[in-house]
Amino acid sequence: MDLALDGRVALITGASRGIGKGIAQALAREGCKLVICARGGAGLAETAGALRASGAAVRDVACDVTEPDAPQRLVDAAVAAYGRLDILVNNVGGNNRTPFAEQSDAEWQEVIDLNLLAGVRMTRAALPHLAAGDTVVGTNTAAGDDAAANGGAVVFVSSIWGRELGGPAVYVSTKAAMIGLAGSLARDLAPLGVRVNSVAPGSIRFPGGSWDRRVQADPDGMAEFVSQEIPGGRFGTVAEVADVVAFLVSPRASWVNGTCIPVDGCQSRSLI
Numbered sequence: 001m002d003l004a005l006d007g008r009v010a011l012i013t014g015a016s017r018g019i020g021k022g023i024a025q026a027l028a029r030e031g032c033k034l035v036i037c038a039r040g041g042a043g044l045a046e047t048a049g050a051l052r053a054s055g056a057a058v059r060d061v062a063c064d065v066t067e068p069d070a071p072q073r074l075v076d077a078a079v080a081a082y083g084r085l086d087i088l089v090n091n092v093g094g095n096n097r098t099p100f101a102e103q104s105d106a107e108w109q110e111v112i113d114l115n116l117l118a119g120v121r122m123t124r125a126a127l128p129h130l131a132a133g134d135t136v137v138g139t140n141t142a143a144g145d146d147a148a149a150n151g152g153a154v155v156f157v158s159s160i161w162g163r164e165l166g167g168p169a170v171y172v173s174t175k176a177a178m179i180g181l182a183g184s185l186a187r188d189l190a191p192l193g194v195r196v197n198s199v200a201p202g203s204i205r206f207p208g209g210s211w212d213r214r215v216q217a218d219p220d221g222m223a224e225f226v227s228q229e230i231p232g233g234r235f236g237t238v239a240e241v242a243d244v245v246a247f248l249v250s251p252r253a254s255w256v257n258g259t260c261i262p263v264d265g266c267q268s269r270s271l272i
């Protein structure tokens with residue numbers, strides 16, 4: 001299926017490694033022009049260089065998305081480089097594993113800033129451009145349905161722990177809030193031709209990632225975890241998440257709005 005993304009401009013937060021990097025690779029393969037960010041300049045430059053070597057147009061901006069001015073800087077970088085912005089992927093996220101009883105307000109605030117507020121600010125900064133694209137808001141005509149072809153699209157990368165219990169409270173709370181935020185924004189922004197969805201990955205393993213580190217530290221325990229918790233009998237891959245995101249931000253998903261799609265090989269048990 002041609003996702004009809006050629007020439008679209010996409011901004012992906014936290015894209016120097018892991019899921020964000022996979023999303024950048026998937027969108028580059030579809031012909032998108034990219035802006036990517038991360039705090040660590042060296043890893044980011046390496047990823048940007050590899051993407052450029054594959055033929056993609058990439059602007060890399062080293063920044064911490066929790067800094068209040070970073071979202072506007074990123075959006076400005078997209079518009080300066082390409083004159084437009086069509087797609088935003090709010091991928092940055094993290095956790096805090098201090099036991100709840102010992103967790104400080106500052107530790108909670110740090111995760112809220114990273115998982116939730118950064119996405120709020122990013123989406124607000126991007127909105128004027130996402131809503132200014134060559135949007136065709138759908139109409140039902142005598143000749144047939146005229147689907148929303150090319151509006152802006154936002155995806156939040158949440159987690160299965162945003163849909164059901166599991167993991168530390170601060171992670172569950174902020175990941176659930178992201179799903180609520182995405183659904184709520186979908187209703188608010190639909191009249192502007194901007195779609196907003198979220199994805200909920202299960203346990204995704206990639207070299208150097210958190211699950212990979214746990215497997216290295218405790219191979220038997222992790223083998224047991226996989227056999228108990230993941231019916232497919234393996235971890236998910238970055239590419240499996242990235243392909244769903246690429247579909248969601250494409251015009252092929254024009255009537256998919258306000259939803260959260262688990263990408264977890266049936267790891268989660270939520271009924272919703």
Ligand SMILES: NC(=O)c1ccc[n+]([C@@H]2O[C@H](COP(=O)([O-])OP(=O)(O)OC[C@H]3O[C@@H](n4cnc5c(N)ncnc54)[C@H](OP(=O)(O)O)[C@@H]3O)[C@@H](O)[C@H]2O)c1
Pocket residue numbers: 013014015016017018019020037038039040041043063064065066091092093094114157158159160200201202203204205209210211
């Ligand atoms: N991996 C999984 O199994 C899994 C499962 C469910 C959901 N998720 C979610 O998927 C998303 C990506 O996960 P991942 O495992 O790929 O994460 P990761 O390996 O920790 O990578 C995160 C990326 O974001 C960047 N980053 C982190 N903090 C940042 C900040 N404040 N400002 C700018 N960039 C920042 C990192 O680079 P720097 O460190 O250089 O900044 C890196 O490029 C997260 O939202 C995570 O919660 C992951």
